[in-house]
């Protein structure tokens with residue numbers, strides 16, 4: 328890999344379109360938000376030795392002991408969010424961040440860290456003696472993330488690498504760099520191919536799902552290697568590949584003089600803009616509530632351009648956000664999936680699908696039920712409540728080798744990852760956010776008192792030791808939102824940077840990539856429900872707000888025919904007038 332600082336010398340052109348790797352978006356530092364660069368840190372790293380050894384050393388409790396002590400196993404449901412809400416969170420997370428791992432040329436992890444391995448890069452999670460997993464295993468293997476130079480090419484303290492573009496640019500659909508795509512021209516050819524004046528969407532030709540699922544592990548097909556991690560995620564990916572192909576087809580029809588590159592890049596920029604619109608218009612308001620949306624200037628303009636672009640804002644993904652705050656979505660994941668018929672009735676003979684049976688298993692499930700049915704499941708099922716409980720498939724059986732066996736513990740991995748990355752403590756982030764830092768456990772004002780007691784025992788009375796992920800998920804939700812005040816603040820900072828620091832932000836006025844007023848209006852009318860109605864299988868009705876429960880007042884299902892789909896006439900260069 329060339330040194331980031333050498334690559335930095337690349338002269339940036341005046342790009343009308345985004346680069347694939349996010350470089351040259353920010354002209355003060357062309358590496359900001361670029362794939363395969365270090366995460367930024369809103370707070371200095373907190374390594375035990377000041378340089379790179381995990382925070383807390385042996386002093387902190389085993390991460391698995393922590394998740395066991397804070398869980399209640401009552402699995403409460405969200406009263407607001409549908410299961411499509413965390414799914415958008417996961418799709419979005421996969422647009423913003425993918426941690427660099429130490430792999431060999433064939434893509435295999437260099438280390439597998441069996442229990443007891445003394446390699447300093449192995450940081451296995453100890454399973455306590457009284458744990459339900461104990462009879463089967465002694466540890467959860469954990470490999471430390473790859474260490475890279477910081478953005479100034481220094482290695483003063485250990486840094487981690489984000490392998491994808493931080494910008495909201497639908498890199499989860501298109502890929503982030505040459506390493507993944509090997510050859511951008513080939514990727515373009517695979518997504519859309521222009522032959523003799525007609526655009527052929529290869530995926531549509533090859534299979535009944537529009538995607539070629541036989542090559543599911545091949546990232547050419549989605550842009551993000553994690554797409555098949557769970558079936559609902561793959562269903563959402565399917566929607567967006569179809570959306571790309573549909574937009575590209577229509578652009579080719581209305582602008583027959585455009586070449587393949589112009590069609591591809593315009594479709595890509597429209598899909599990226601739709602992701603920004605849906606994230607800020609539908610996802611963030613539920614996650615953060617109105618006050619936080621205002622405080623961080625996250626509200627989209629009602630109409631017309633946004634003039635808040637400022638290159639001093641750095642869109643690079645932040646290590647605390649990606650290692651802890653945005654992972655709060657893990658508490659919201661439902662443990663089962665229903666598969667309703669097109670009229671949303673459920674076949675009583677169809678058992679619900681258990682989360683831990685459907686990891687990396689989308690192909691057979693789609694073949695049996697269809698991707699549309701999985702999407703209807705996400706719209707009908709509720710998300711789980713924001714709390715310290717997790718679906719069994721995540722906390723006890725993540726990626727288990729066999730159904731019925733224990734696997735890994737995702738929240739424990741999140742805690743361990745925070746220590747691996749030198750993410751400072753919960754209290755330090757409270758200070759950063761201007762929130763009250765606690766000197767005693769009963770001063771943890773945003774955490775219920777029963778949880779304060781548990782944390783006190785776990786962390787041996789040292790309030791400054793509480794891990795960020797643990798403190799964050801223990802908080803009560805902020806008014807009108809789902810995240811607690813600390814995570815809401817951290818997410819607020821990141822999403823403000825992603826908007827103000829993105830030269831290609833879809834609402835930007837007065838810039839070289841500015842949309843016309845009618846193009847902007849077309850994007851602003853997009854909702855996730857409009858996209859699903861447009862391209863998913865067998866949809867006739869849907870709730871207007873896809874990420875909210877359909878039984879909420881004002882969100883009853885309505886006919887797809889009454890929902891406006893994306894109108895592309897504003898991109899027509901051949902129309903008169």
Ligand code: HEM
Pocket residue numbers: 413414415416417420424425426556557648649650653654655656657660721737740741744
């Ligand atoms: C079935 C559902 C899910 C599974 C199985 C899953 C699994 C995982 C795994 C295995 C990791 C890597 C952990 C590590 O080694 O550090 C991860 C990271 C992450 N997850 Fe999830 N996840 C799920 C849902 C979600 C949701 C709903 C969200 C957000 C709303 C989310 C946000 C994240 C983020 C931000 C990361 C860090 C990504 C990175 O920087 O590499 N995940 N998840």
Ligand SMILES: [Ca+2]
Pocket residue numbers: 422423491492493494495496497498499
């Ligand atoms: Ca991206």
